[in-house]
Amino acid sequence: MPGLVLRVGAATDTGRVRSLNEDSALAEGGIFVVADGMGGHAAGEVASGIVVETMRELATRNELTADDITRQLVLANQRILAAVDAHPEDKGMGTTATGLALVTAGGADHWAVFNVGDSRVYRSIGGILTQVTVDHSEVQELVEAGVITREEARVHPARNVVTRSLGTDYAYQPDVWVLPPYAGERFVICSDGLTNELPDERVREILHQHPEPQIAAEELVRAAVEAGGRDNVTVVVVNLDGAMGEDLSVTSPRASGEDTAPRRQLSDKE
Structure with a gap:
């Protein structure tokens, strides 16, 4: 992305x-994972x-595609299962995986947002914060069915029950969204230790400040710990510095047959 600067923070x-x-x-x-x-x-x-170590193998590659991200997550799942085979005492271990990677689609730079589990990626453009990923969790299914609200989901007793994770034979398939970069945008990649403690509006306020x-x-991270700190909290913030509002896609990825639309419109999750 010529003329633009990536700046990153993690805690x-x-x-x-x-x-x-x-x-x-x-x-x-160009890869960021929680x-x-x-x-x-x-x-x-x-x-x-x-x-993390499996995804780090992609960091030195000159060019990535969204398919590369998917294959690497599947490889990570296989390695976790192999580790359990080698150490049966660790049976039942697993992990979420969510993040952001700079990929090529249709000859232009794009973001690939990926997710397995209930860790999240948010995107902030012009001060508007939107959840890009969709939680793989029991409470998310209840929200989608209209049984509970998003606010009720944050305190529901089943909020930590995930329906997909890495470390399983059957429920590891990642979701991947490919998005054109947008100058001035920011991403928040986080574990649920953040989102179980802070509502989205508070996350937006801290980003703005x-x-x-x-x-x-x-x-x-500090605010989540102060709000209760009932779980580990991890956050990666990615800034794409440039003139606000400039769409940086050069060619249409759809012309190459690649689907770059989110599976759900971002506005649906605001």
Whole structure:
């Protein structure tokens, strides 16, 4: 993306309740990942670490596609399963994986947003914050069915039950959205330790108050811990600095047969 500058910040905290931080994060090259491990007794930390190390292998490649991201997540799932085979005591470990990668689509730079589980990616353009990813969780299914509201989902007793994760034989398929870059946009990649403590409006306020990505990441984590800190909290903030509002796609990816539309319109999740 000529003439534009990527700036990134990352922060994490174990929180007030947990004794171990099972989250892992990556911000390297053009790939940014947050993985929230599950399984306890350090097994969750192992699973999330496998995801980060597997995705790090993409950071040195000169050119990526959305399919490369999907294949690497499938590989991470296979490696977690292999680790469990080698260490049966870790059976049941798994992890979410969500993030953002700079990819090529139709000969132009695009973002690939990906997700497995209930960690999230948000996109902020012109001060408007939108959740890009869709949670793979029981409460999200209840929200979509109209049984509960988004606000009720944040405190629902089943809010931590995910319907997809890495570390399984059957429920690891990632969602991937390919988006054209937009000068001045910002992304927040986070574990649910952030979103279970802070409503979206509070996330938006903190982003607005702190344009520097490292400070924004630190302040988001601090606010989540102060609000309760019942889980590990990890945040990566990515800024694409440039003239606000300029759409940077050069050619139409649809002309090449690649689908670059989000699976759901972003406005549907505001």
